Amino acid sequence: MSQAEGGVRALWKSKIKFAFLIPAVVWVLIFTIFPLIYSLRMSFFNIRIGQGDVFIGLTNFARVFTNEQARSAALVTLKIVVVAVAVELVLGLALAVLFNRVMPARGLLRTILTMPLFATPIAIGYLFFTIFYEEGGLINGLIPWKVPWLSDPGLAALSISMVDIWQWTPFCFLVFLAALQGLSDELYEAAMIEASSGWQIFRYITLPLIQPTIVIVLLLRLAEALKLFDIPFSLTGGGPGTATQVYSLFTYRTGLRFFDLGFASALSYVMLVVVMIIVSFFFRHLRQIYD
Amino acid sequence: MRNLGILVIAGFAILALALPVFAEQYVTWGKDGSCVLTTLDGEKIEFAPGELGTLFGPGKQPFKGKKIAITVNAAGPKGGICGPLYRFRPAWEELTGAKLDIVEIPFAEHYTKVMNDLRLGIGQYDGFMTGSFWYGDLVGGNYIIPVDDYIKDPRFPKWDPNSMPNSLRTLYSWGGKMYGVLNDADGQVLYYRKDILTDAKWREAFKKEYKYDLPVPPKTWDQVLDIAKFFNGKDWNKDGEPDSGIVLHPKVGEQGMFHFMSLSAPFVYLPGPKVDKAHNLYWFDPETMEPLINSPGHVKALEFLLELAKTGPKAQVGWSLGEAWDYFLRGKSIFVFSWGDVGALVQDTSRSKVKGKIGASILPGCYEVYDRSKGKFVKLDKPNIVGNTTGGSWHGVISRLSKNPDVVYSLLALHATKPVSLWNASRGWTGVDPGYKYQFLPPEGTANLKDYLAEGWSENDIREYLKAYHDNFYAEHVVTYLRIPGAFEYFTTLDQNLSAAMSGQLTPKAALDKTAKQWDEITDRLGRAQQLKLYQEAIGYKK
Numbered sequence: 001m002s003q004a005e006g007g008v009r010a011l012w013k014s015k016i017k018f019a020f021l022i023p024a025v026v027w028v029l030i031f032t033i034f035p036l037i038y039s040l041r042m043s044f045f046n047i048r049i050g051q052g053d054v055f056i057g058l059t060n061f062a063r064v065f066t067n068e069q070a071r072s073a074a075l076v077t078l079k080i081v082v083v084a085v086a087v088e089l090v091l092g093l094a095l096a097v098l099f100n101r102v103m104p105a106r107g108l109l110r111t112i113l114t115m116p117l118f119a120t121p122i123a124i125g126y127l128f129f130t131i132f133y134e135e136g137g138l139i140n141g142l143i144p145w146k147v148p149w150l151s152d153p154g155l156a157a158l159s160i161s162m163v164d165i166w167q168w169t170p171f172c173f174l175v176f177l178a179a180l181q182g183l184s185d186e187l188y189e190a191a192m193i194e195a196s197s198g199w200q201i202f203r204y205i206t207l208p209l210i211q212p213t214i215v216i217v218l219l220l221r222l223a224e225a226l227k228l229f230d231i232p233f234s235l236t237g238g239g240p241g242t243a244t245q246v247y248s249l250f251t252y253r254t255g256l257r258f259f260d261l262g263f264a265s266a267l268s269y270v271m272l273v274v275v276m277i278i279v280s281f282f283f284r285h286l287r288q289i290y291d
Numbered sequence: 292m293r294n295l296g297i298l299v300i301a302g303f304a305i306l307a308l309a310l311p312v313f314a315e316q317y318v319t320w321g322k323d324g325s326c327v328l329t330t331l332d333g334e335k336i337e338f339a340p341g342e343l344g345t346l347f348g349p350g351k352q353p354f355k356g357k358k359i360a361i362t363v364n365a366a367g368p369k370g371g372i373c374g375p376l377y378r379f380r381p382a383w384e385e386l387t388g389a390k391l392d393i394v395e396i397p398f399a400e401h402y403t404k405v406m407n408d409l410r411l412g413i414g415q416y417d418g419f420m421t422g423s424f425w426y427g428d429l430v431g432g433n434y435i436i437p438v439d440d441y442i443k444d445p446r447f448p449k450w451d452p453n454s455m456p457n458s459l460r461t462l463y464s465w466g467g468k469m470y471g472v473l474n475d476a477d478g479q480v481l482y483y484r485k486d487i488l489t490d491a492k493w494r495e496a497f498k499k500e501y502k503y504d505l506p507v508p509p510k511t512w513d514q515v516l517d518i519a520k521f522f523n524g525k526d527w528n529k530d531g532e533p534d535s536g537i538v539l540h541p542k543v544g545e546q547g548m549f550h551f552m553s554l555s556a557p558f559v560y561l562p563g564p565k566v567d568k569a570h571n572l573y574w575f576d577p578e579t580m581e582p583l584i585n586s587p588g589h590v591k592a593l594e595f596l597l598e599l600a601k602t603g604p605k606a607q608v609g610w611s612l613g614e615a616w617d618y619f620l621r622g623k624s625i626f627v628f629s630w631g632d633v634g635a636l637v638q639d640t641s642r643s644k645v646k647g648k649i650g651a652s653i654l655p656g657c658y659e660v661y662d663r664s665k666g667k668f669v670k671l672d673k674p675n676i677v678g679n680t681t682g683g684s685w686h687g688v689i690s691r692l693s694k695n696p697d698v699v700y701s702l703l704a705l706h707a708t709k710p711v712s713l714w715n716a717s718r719g720w721t722g723v724d725p726g727y728k729y730q731f732l733p734p735e736g737t738a739n740l741k742d743y744l745a746e747g748w749s750e751n752d753i754r755e756y757l758k759a760y761h762d763n764f765y766a767e768h769v770v771t772y773l774r775i776p777g778a779f780e781y782f783t784t785l786d787q788n789l790s791a792a793m794s795g796q797l798t799p800k801a802a803l804d805k806t807a808k809q810w811d812e813i814t815d816r817l818g819r820a821q822q823l824k825l826y827q828e829a830i831g832y833k834k
Contacts, residue, residue, distance in 0.1 A: 046816070068805075134606030135614070151608035153796050239543025240608050241791025256403050258780040259410075260816065 043265035053262075060266035070267060072242055073250035080157055080232075080246065081225040084164040088221060089214065091165065092172025097202070099173070100180040110177075114170040121167065125234025128163045132235070153243035156236050160244055163231050168224075172217050179213035180206070212289050219282040223275050247271060317382035320349045328382040331368075336710045343386070343708070346446040346701065352388025354698045359417040361687070361702065362405055365395035371632065371722020372420055372475060372685045375706060375715055383705055389698050399544070402779055409434040414692030418699040420474070422683030423462040424782065427775035430465040431825050435688045437468040441700045450707035454727045458769040462684050465774075466828055470688055472703035473712065476726020477682025479553040480759040481515070481628045482619065482637075483508060485650030485751070487527055488518070497521050508652035511674045512554070512595060515655055519602035519626060528622045536602030538615045538624040543790035545611035548782050549681045551789050553628060554599075555592030556677040556770040557656040559583070561663070566771075566832045569664035573770050574781075575810075577832040580823045582810040584785065585803035587668070588661030593792060593799035600793060608794050620645060628654060630682055634756035635719025638748050647749035651759035653678060653766060678766030685722070713738065717746045725757060726764050735761040774829045777817050784809040 043060050045053040064070050099110055116124070131138045132149035140146055149159045183206065191201045207214075229248040232238055238245035238253075245253075251271070255264025319327045324340035326347075346353050366373040376393050384390060394416060396404050406428060408415050421429065429435045441447055450473050452460060458478075463471030487493060488507045497505040501517050509515045519536025528534050541547035556573065563570025566577060575582055583589070600607070603624065607615060612629070619627040620636060620643040627633060634651060637643050656674030661667075687703035689696045705711060715723035716730040716738075728736045732743075732754065743753045763769075773781060785806050792802035814822050826832075 069809075134609065135604065135618070146606065148605055148608070151606050151610075151794060153794050156609075236609070237542065237544035239787070239790045240794035241543060241796045242787050243791075243794070243796065245787075253783070257783065258777070258813075259403075259406065 039265045039268065042262050043269055045262045047259075047261040056262070060262045061270070063263055064266050064270045067263075069242065069245070069250060070247075073245050073247045076157065076243065076245060077226060077228065077247040080161050080164070080228065080244070081222065083158070084161040084168070085218065085221045085225050087161070087165045088169045088172050089218060091169045092217070093176050093214075095169070095173045096176035096180055097206075099177055114174060116167045117170040117174075119167065121230035122234050124163060124167055125231045128159070128166075128231075129235055132159050150236055151240055153240055156240060156244050160228075160232050160235060160246075163235065164225065164228065167231075168221060172221065175213060175217050176210065179210040183209055212286060215282055215286050215289065219279060219286075222278055222282075226271065226275055226278075318385045324348075328379065328386075330378040331381060332378065334378075334714075336714055338708065338710055342449055342710070343705070344445060344447045344449065344701075347386045352386070354695070354701070355388030357388075357695050357698050358390040358392060359693070359695050359698050359702065360392040360394050360415065361418045361420065361699070362394045362396055362401060362416050363420040364398045364401055364685070366722070367395075369720065371720070373722075375711070375721050375723060376420075379705065379711065383702055386705075387698065387701055389695075389701075391702060409690065409692065412692065414690065414694075416690055417693035417695055418687050418689050418703065420685050421471075421688050422685055423471075423477075423680070423772060424683065424774060424778040426462075426465055426470070427778050427825055427829065429688065430470060431776045431821075434691055435470050436691050436696060437470055438472055438689065438700060438703075439469050441697075441704070442469065447701055448704040448708045450704060450709065450712070454709075454729055456726065456764040458678060458680050458764050458766070459684060459726050462680055462772060462774075463686060471686045472688070472700070473707035473727070474686035474703075474715075475684050475723045476680075476760070476764065477630055477684040477724060478679050478726070478760065478763045479549065479628050479630055479654060479681045480756075480763055481508065481626060481652050481654050482633050483650050483652075484622075484625050484645065484648060485755070486648040487522070487625060488650070493522075493527065508650055509655050510676075511655050512557070512599075512657050515626060516595070516599055516602070519599060522625045523602035527625075530622070534622075535604055535618070535624040537599055537626040537628075538603050538610075538618045539596075539600055539607050539627075540610050540612045540615035540629070541600075541607065541790060541793050542609050542611040543787055544783075546682075546786070547789055547793070548786040550628070551593065551596060551785070552770070553654055553679045553681045554596055555589055556654075556679055557660060557675040558592040558595070559586060559588035559661060560675070560677045560768065560770050561660050561669075562675070562677075562768040566830055569662060571768070571771065571830075572663070574773050574830075575814075575826055577827055577830065578823075578834075580814050580819050580826065582807040582814075583663075584810060585800070585807040586661055586663070589803055590800050591661070591668075593789070593803060597792065597799060608790070617642070622648075631724030631756070631760065632719075632722065634752065637752055638719060647751050649752055649755060651752075651755040653759055653762040676766060676768070678763045678769040680764070680769060680772055684726075713742065717742050717748075719746070719748075725760050731757050731761045735765075771830045775822055775825045777813055777822070780813050781810055784813070 044055060044057060046056050047053050095113065099106060134140055134146060134148055134151065139149065148155055150156050187205055188201065191205055227248050228246050229252065232244045232246050232249055236244040238249050247267070251264050251267040254260045254267060317329045326338040326343055328336045328338065330336065361376065363373045363376060368374060368377040373393070373395060376391070380391050380393065402425060405416065405419050405421070407413070409432065442450070442452060452469060452473065455463070455473060459476050463469060463473070485507065488505060494505045497518070500521060505518065506514050509518060515537070521536070522534065523536035524533045526533055539550060541550060560573055561570050566572065568576060568578060572583060574584070604618065615627060616629065616633055616636060618624055619633065622644040637645055637649055640646055653676060656676040658671050658674055659668040660671065660675045662669045687706070689699045689703070693699055709729055712723070712727065713730060715721040716725040725731065730736060730738050732738050732740055735758065738757070740750070740753070744750060788797065788802040788806045791797040792799050797805065
């Protein structure tokens with residue numbers, strides 16, 4: 001083999017690895033970057049499918065902040081998410097602590113507990129519609145009062161939070177349990193020698209050690225919960241009135257029901273920015289913890 | 292071995308002979324040109340000679356090899372509107388030689404998918420079973436084709452647009468051209484418990500309390516309210532639990548706005564000789580597109596609806612059609628005002644306890660109606676009774692993008708023929724509600740009572756039901772229908788704000804003011820001038 005041939009082969013060897021990346025790059029360009037750029041363009045236009053687009057600058061973004069329904073949807077989302085995520089974290093952690101101990105049928109119970117996680121949210125919405133149904137539904141059938149779960153604005157929002165808690169607490173539980181099981185027994189043995197109470201051990205040893213995990217779980221849940229769509233869509237349809245019309249549901253209706261695609265794109269971008277701010281904030285916090 | 296060979300050949304021969312028999316089991320031609328079509332369930336529908344047009348006949352399959360796709364609200368092979376397409380598909384395929392793809396799309400997605408197909412020029416579907424409130428978008432966008440020439444064409448199955456009352460024919464047309472092919476007739480009527488309201492014991496008690504004879508049927512909404520209040524909370528059905536006066540279906544996203552439209556019409560719709568700025572209006576000012584939805588008449592109607600709702604179960608705020616209908620069918624409420632489906636469901640004794648016990652009438656009116664020209668309510672000598680065509684009146688239209696409009700029309704026209712239309716109306720479950728002369732009983736129409744009784748209808752119920760629908764569609768005044776582009780968005784915002792009022796989040800005035808503001812925003816976004824032009828066309832306004 002000549003030197004030149006060897007050089008070509010070496011060059012080919014060093015470049016071939018890039019060839020394998022091409023499908024992934026093409027995939028990302030077509031299905032991520034292009035829609036992102038195209039929807040950004042749309043957000044500056046009044047889109048009338050079949051009738052041409054009209055450039056309107058930042059009007060759609062201004063509408064996000066001035067439109068009463070958009071503001072209401074953002075507020076509704078915030079209320080539902082704050083309640084749901086807070087309870088999921090607390091409940092998930094409590095269950096993880098409980099299951100971290102030796103107890104009978106732990107494996108079976110853990111399996112049962114994680115099952116909601118694998119259910120389809122839209123189906124869960126319809127399932128809980130029958131459970132919350134006010135005339136002869138499961139819950140009202142078991143209690144002596146007729147609680148207006150879905151027809152009272154406040155309770156309807158609470159019902160959605162409850163369903164979200166039912167589905168996502170297992171996720172928090174699983175991650176927290178993994179974190180707890182990764183902690184060294186020696187630390188606890190040392191703490192026991194110091195005769196610390198159970199609460200003190202949890203407060204001053206367990207909690208600080210799993211704090212990075214808590215931040216990660218909080219971050220993931222917040223990012224996911226802010227996109228909440230399926231459960232309100234199937235459980236309440238956003239009602240009564242607009243009491244449970246969450247931001248994603250409003251965006252969906254704006255874009256795909258009313259074909260106001262420019263405004264829907266602007267709504268999506270604002271959501272994207274909000275989620276990015278939240279992620280950045282928590283990542284900074286996480287970095288501080290590790291530092 | 293030789294015998295086996297003979298057996299196999301014989302088997303194939305029998306199969307070959309049998310196949311055409313199986314393949315042509317849904318159409319039977321008579322020597323005189325008459326025809327019998329067999330539905331998927333084996334029911335036989337007879338057609339007179341020539342009724343199916345000249346295109347079809349023994350041995351003819353004019354559209355062989357062609358295939359069309361029709362969209363319809365998803366309801367399954369035996370569901371409303373969708374079911375008849377399935378029932379007659381084999382017969383139509385055998386008649387034409389073409390194939391029919393029934394594309395079921397959930398109600399919530401149907402409009403979106405159809406408009407995407409049309410606006411993007413995809414042409415995936417050849418026709419649509421549309422709701423009348425889509426017309427502004429469909430005709431405004433030039434997406435569907437008129438069928439006037441087809442109706443006159445002797446090649447196709449025959450149906451008569453003149454059998455439709457004006458109120459319904461208007462919904463199927465635009466600008467003097469017919470776009471829709473006869474099918475469903477939607478409108479809301481008042482259903483009531485005739486057995487209870489005519490009971491001497493209750494009548495006496497009512498008179499004692501309200502100082503007037505209990506009217507059957509009630510002629511005004513105030514009378515409905517009195518009766519509903521009187522019966523609400525009493526165990527009049529003797530099931531050991533308190534029962535209700537009325538049941539509503541105002542759940543958001545489930546057509547609650549249609550309830551309000553029907554009820555509010557007599558408060559708002561001031562009849563006059565022609566459409567002008569004060570008369571025969573409901574939605575917008577015909578010269579400025581200013582929303583009228585927050586007029587004092589509308590506000591009064593919503594206040595009334597809230598008062599009426601108090602005589603029903605509290606949970607109904609979150610109820611859609613199914614739950615509300617079920618409540619009435621279980622004999623838990625005196626009144627429900629709704630679509631034709633209720634009359635048919637009442638006959639199903641597996642879920643209904645009220646078969647043979649109901650009465651039905653055109654929706655009541657009121658003695659005071661708001662007059663825009665005077666800026667105040669005016670009193671009338673007799674109740675302002677206003678009919679309605681509330682709902683979808685779901686029917687077929689042909690996509691301009693279809694490569695086979697003739698094939699699509701042949702399908703829609705078959706379903707519009709008198710024998711199929713009568714078959715649909717008498718079955719009830721088809722979701723194709725009665726509205727045409729030949730579906731009503733004499734003296735209003737020409738239908739045969741026996742046809743309905745054979746399908747299990749109670750004689751009392753069918754007489755009440757058909758009379759109520761006749762009176763509604765042939766009423767002297769029928770409230771105009773919203774058919775401009777964006778109708779779905781206008782309806783949705785109204786629906787949400789009504790639900791907010793019903794659940795106590797907003798006062799009636801605030802809810803309707805908010806609706807008016809949102810409607811103005813929609814109108815501006817869609818183009819006020821264009822919307823105004825189409826609105827004027829839709830309601831027949833001329834200066």
